[in-house]
Amino acid sequence: MKRILITGALGQIGSELTLKLREIYGADNVIATDIKKNDSEAAQSGPFEVLDVTDLNRMGEVAQKYKVDTVMHLAALLSATAEARPLFAWNLNMGGLLNALETAKEMKAQFFTPSSIGAFGPTTPKDDTPQDTIMRPTTMYGVNKVAGELLADYYFQKFGVDTRGLRFPGLISYVTPPGGGTTDYAVEIYYEAVKNGRYTSYIDKGTYMDMMYMPDALQAIVDLMEADSTKLIHRNSFNVSAMSFDPEEIAASIAKYIPGFKISYQVDPVRQKIAESWPNSIDSTAAKEEWGFKFDYDLDKMTMDMIEKLRPNMQMRIPG
Ligand code: VAH
Numbered sequence: 001m002k003r004i005l006i007t008g009a010l011g012q013i014g015s016e017l018t019l020k021l022r023e024i025y026g027a028d029n030v031i032a033t034d035i036k037k038n039d040s041e042a043a044q045s046g047p048f049e050v051l052d053v054t055d056l057n058r059m060g061e062v063a064q065k066y067k068v069d070t071v072m073h074l075a076a077l078l079s080a081t082a083e084a085r086p087l088f089a090w091n092l093n094m095g096g097l098l099n100a101l102e103t104a105k106e107m108k109a110q111f112f113t114p115s116s117i118g119a120f121g122p123t124t125p126k127d128d129t130p131q132d133t134i135m136r137p138t139t140m141y142g143v144n145k146v147a148g149e150l151l152a153d154y155y156f157q158k159f160g161v162d163t164r165g166l167r168f169p170g171l172i173s174y175v176t177p178p179g180g181g182t183t184d185y186a187v188e189i190y191y192e193a194v195k196n197g198r199y200t201s202y203i204d205k206g207t208y209m210d211m212m213y214m215p216d217a218l219q220a221i222v223d224l225m226e227a228d229s230t231k232l233i234h235r236n237s238f239n240v241s242a243m244s245f246d247p248e249e250i251a252a253s254i255a256k257y258i259p260g261f262k263i264s265y266q267v268d269p270v271r272q273k274i275a276e277s278w279p280n281s282i283d284s285t286a287a288k289e290e291w292g293f294k295f296d297y298d299l300d301k302m303t304m305d306m307i308e309k310l311r312p313n314m315q316m317r318i319p320g
Pocket residue numbers: 078079080115116117118141168169170171178180181182183184
């Protein structure tokens with residue numbers, strides 16, 4: 001029986017992954033942890049522990065208390081925040097990852113952590129970015145992700161920890177908005193479109209980035225972790241993507257369902273520079289061949305679902 005410890009369980013991925021894993025493996029077998037508790041379903045629907053991932057002893061205590069056999073390490077700062085606070089980002093992102101890997105080693109547990117298209121840099125081939133290629137990121141977040149991939153591979157090769165990872169594109173969701181990312185514009189635009197019928201983008205037109213709807217990202221995590229390890233040639237981490245678009249294309253998709261929707265631009269030079277250092281589109285062939293990666297949502301199907309899910313809440317918010 002799987003007993004799963006999730007760090008960063010109240011974040012953008014964690015808040016939905018916790019619920020999905022509780023559905024599959026049983027609520028009591030998924031231990032959600034985060035730096036503080038809140039009243040979200042992820043925090044209230046099963047075991048929850050307060051955990052600062054930079055505290056190795058506390059992480060070991062929680063892992064032993066629940067006798068976990070799987071560690072899913074999600075707690076990290078995203079690209080824009082990491083760029084604003086590089087030293088703090090290094091300590092949290094790398095210190096937390098090392099503690100999670102050590103905990104998985106001690107517990108003889110399987111291990112997952114997300115990497116990102118942010119692990120690539122300006123010298124990486126930009127179109128159909130290969131699984132194995134040049135990785136010289138120019139952001140602290142990217143340095144953390146490349147170092148993290150190498151560290152997770154090291155724990156597999158040196159200590160036999162069953163580590164697995166995914167290079168996620170921008171993830172779009174309506175449950176818990178992301179914080180401090182570069183691709184967050186592709187989430188904010190839906191909220192603003194439903195609320196106000198317009199959005200001012202901090203990413204410029206013509207800036208293509210890989211993206212994926214959260215349901216596909218969650219299924220990819222489950223499928224990778226359940227995959228036959230003898231079939232894995234790669235481990236940390238697999239390129240996965242569902243689509244690539246620029247602000248104009250997501251705006252056009254939204255305008256099909258919210259007539260009159262308008263996008264304008266006020267480019268943020270910091271996040272624009274980060275976005276331009278990343279690929280336009282990545283190649284997911286290795287994930288498809290080694291463990292059957294697939295996705296359900298393209299841009300229009302995602303747009304329909306996002307608007308349908310956001311509209312009721314937003315209407316409740318507009319007074320009168
Ligand atoms: C970020 N959402 O923008 C994250 C992600 C590919 C982007 O890693 O930092």
